[in-house]
Amino acid sequence: AKASGRDRWAVFDEDMREQAGQILDLEADLRRAINGEGFVAFYQPIVRLADRQVIGHEALLRWRHERRGLLLPSEFIGVGEHSGLIEEVDWIMYRQVAEQLAKGGPGYISMNVSPRHFRASDFADRLLRLVEDSGADPQRLRIEITEVALLDDVPRALRTLQQLRGHGIMAQLDDFGTGYSALSYLHRFPIECLKIDQSFVAGLTGDSRPESVAVVRAIQALAGTLGIHTIGEGVETEEQRTALRELGCAHGQGYLFGRPAEAMAAVAGTAGVAH
Ligand code: C2E
Ligand code: CA
Ligand code: CA
Ligand code: CA
Secondary structure, eight states: OHHHHHHHHHHHHHHHHHHHHHHHHHHHHHHHHHHTTOEEEEEEEEEETTTOOEEEEEEEEEEEETTTEEEOGGGTHHHHHHHTTHHHHHHHHHHHHHHHHHTOOSSEEEEEOOHHHHHSTTHHHHHHHHHHHHTOOGGGEEEEEOHHHHHTTHHHHHHHHHHHHHTTOEEEEEEETSSOOOHHHHTTSOOOEEEEOHHHHHHTTSTTHHHHHHHHHHHHHHHHHHTOEEEEOOOOSHHHHHHHHHTTOOEEESTTTOOOBSSOOOSTTOTTTOO
């Protein structure tokens, strides 16, 4: 029994070594990819739930890894954050989004800004310069941030959002309902919409239906008070689309309408037709 215990440890040890090795590999790869063209923006349509009309797209980061194929953010963002490299990857994304916007296309593009990034003192200046240099219309750009990014330093967050808003760039609150909401602060921020976290959308048709309905109802009431709209995230079924509409949510995003893809849904209204 003792021997097998030691064997188990030996195996565990090997696993850990291998895992640590993989993380180091990935970090080295990340550094190389930042100088190359490994990172691409995929675009997922955001639609009006009533008629699937495309109102915009969310840009989602993908890494085309030479050996491992297409990697999702969850497979490398931890490594990037750990090593501080994610900020550079974010700027690669912002540049791609700005270039895409400058080319035209339907609706707006929203992009994800990590809390750490949002808190950087030169974030708004840098973003505005990038947008100006690219020739993109700032009115067609949105940023997605989470509540954490707002609450840590309220005056600074307010300044940043007001500066961006002053130039036409609006902000959406991502994953709404999952954090501790500072409801009393929310009205002070120029926020364009609340993105209802996909866990609640999934819950609308699952076992936790009553709880999810209650949460979505509360978010809708809050949005109504603030005079802003909502987007249901992760809509996968017709049933969820109907449930969201009944609760007063007008916009949605999810596999039902289109998966993230390298090309944007070219013509308004075609989301969900070609899967
Ligand atoms: P998020 O901002 O909440 O993005 C939504 C995630 O839900 C995306 O995962 C999207 O592919 C996925 N999704 C969309 N529709 C459905 C659906 O119907 N069902 C399900 N199950 N999932 C759906 P993804 O692309 O893997 O991104 C994960 C997270 O990584 C994002 O969550 C965001 O927090 C972060 N992220 C993505 N791109 C960037 C980026 O450029 N910069 C930063 N800092 N973070 C990013
Ligand atoms: Ca997002
Ligand atoms: Ca989200
Ligand atoms: Ca999320």
